Amino acid sequence: MTEPGESGPVGTGPAESTDGNAETAGAAAGVGAAVEPETPADVAALADRIVSEVEDVIVGKRDAVEHVLVTVLARGHLLVEDVPGVGKTTLAKSVARSIDGSFKRVQFTPDLLPSDVTGVNVFNRRTDEFDFQPGPVFANVVLGDEINRAPPKTQSALLEAMEENQVTTDGTTRDLPDPFCVIATQNDVEPGQTYELPVAEVDRFTKKIRLGYPDTEEEAAILGRLAGDHPIDAVEPVATIADVRRARAIVGEIEASEAVREYVARLAVYTRRNAKLGASPRGSLALIRASQARAALAGRGYVIPDDVQAEAPTVLSHRIRTESGGTDGADVVDDALDRIRVE
Structure with a gap:
């Protein structure tokens, strides 16, 4: 067998x-x-x-x-x-x-x-x-x-x-x-x-x-x-x-502070408010994990906003559907990164 x-x-x-x-x-x-x-x-x-x-x-x-x-x-x-x-x-x-x-x-x-x-x-x-x-x-x-x-x-x-x-x-x-x-x-x-x-x-x-x-x-x-x-x-x-x-396992332990997590959540909410279909909570989780991996590639034990901004276009864009029925959400993600700030 x-x-x-x-x-x-x-x-x-x-x-x-x-x-x-x-x-x-x-x-x-x-x-x-x-x-x-x-x-x-x-x-x-x-x-x-x-x-x-x-x-x-x-x-x-x-x-x-x-x-x-x-x-x-x-x-x-x-x-x-x-x-x-x-x-x-x-x-x-x-x-x-x-x-x-x-x-x-x-x-x-x-x-x-x-x-x-x-x-x-x-x-x-x-x-x-x-x-x-x-x-x-x-x-x-x-x-x-x-x-x-x-x-x-x-x-x-x-x-x-x-x-x-x-x-x-x-x-x-x-x-x-x-x-x-x-x-x-x-x-x-x-x-x-x-x-x-x-x-x-x-x-x-x-x-x-x-x-x-x-x-x-x-x-x-x-x-x-x-x-x-x-x-x-x-x-x-x-x-x-x-x-x-x-x-x-090490990547999963990299710190994503509350401010970073809230930043990711606000990016996701922006896509939902400005597209027919925005990024899902699964997408937000994927962005956090990808940002942790990006931090690891830089040898850091914590995530910074730059990691999130580097990963957002490839992690979120394909999950978005625009009002016109298109499948390219890159513009929505770019707008979100321009308008949403880390608090």
């Missing part, structure tokens, strides 16, 4: 797997040689190692790599919306490899079923019992490629996983690996051939970012690196899953 968390596709769901049993594989490879993080400064050093390793593959996208790390440290999930071919998949793979985590990819298509994502019970003739075959969602980093190509019914298979880090199938609830992070990509150039993501699902993504095209020098560097073997094959683990767990 295959247990949840083991590698391998299930049913007809297309999945790509990169094995990585955090503590054992990392220790065997000597990854754990670095001191386990104990302070925000240690978390900052850990993040620098990961960013440096990933930058060997992702050229000129340090901000994007930091957004991924903030999301992971904030115990959240990331939505990447952009045109094809700018490195979304490579970014997810590189981060997973650098932390020695398991990685699986789900190619979302119109005929994908929820069980192709979460797993399915298969009848075992030898035992006359049903065995659970885990789906690709049982991994540390799960890439949902072009998630908006699948219908809402299939997309909803991720709702419980993203919110509660567990999956329930046929009345049985199974825990997902820790850490667990969904990095979903969204195609924004073929609206007639895709589905709109449900609001409940969008709200579960801690951050939404765009990678954008590289400039001339960056693209020339990319072409040079890809002339031979793909550089992702050379990405080495520079941390273990245990390191990531400890870093997340």
Whole structure:
């Protein structure tokens, strides 16, 4: 019987797997040689190692790599919306490899079923019992490629996983690996051939970012690196899953003062008063957690307003719907940051 968390596709769901049993594989490879993080400064050093390793593959996208790390440290999930071919998949793979985590990819298509994502019970003739075959969602980093190509019914298979880090199938609830992070990509150039993501699902993504095209020098560097073997094959683990767990615990202990919490709450209230649909309390919590992670990346043990202001655009904007029916809340968030002051 295959247990949840083991590698391998299930049913007809297309999945790509990169094995990585955090503590054992990392220790065997000597990854754990670095001191386990104990302070925000240690978390900052850990993040620098990961960013440096990933930058060997992702050229000129340090901000994007930091957004991924903030999301992971904030115990959240990331939505990447952009045109094809700018490195979304490579970014997810590189981060997973650098932390020695398991990685699986789900190619979302119109005929994908929820069980192709979460797993399915298969009848075992030898035992006359049903065995659970885990789906690709049982991994540390799960890439949902072009998630908006699948219908809402299939997309909803991720709702419980993203919110509660567990999956329930046929009345049985199974825990997902820790850490667990969904990095979903969204195609924004073929609206007639895709589905709109449900609001409940969008709200579960801690951050939404765009990678954008590289400039001339960056693209020339990319072409040079890809002339031979793909550089992702050379990405080495520079941390273990245990390191990531400890870093997340440290981030959760970073102080967010009452003044900072009230500032976040007033930003959220402003979006609700100035849009058809504003940021939810889940969004406010995500902003606090992302701000704690941003403080950790700076080696600080407390959140300052600058952390909140740095994270608000990517944490709140995608949760807002304007009166015109648009989905871009960036202007509302910018106005909130301009008008709301820390008291």
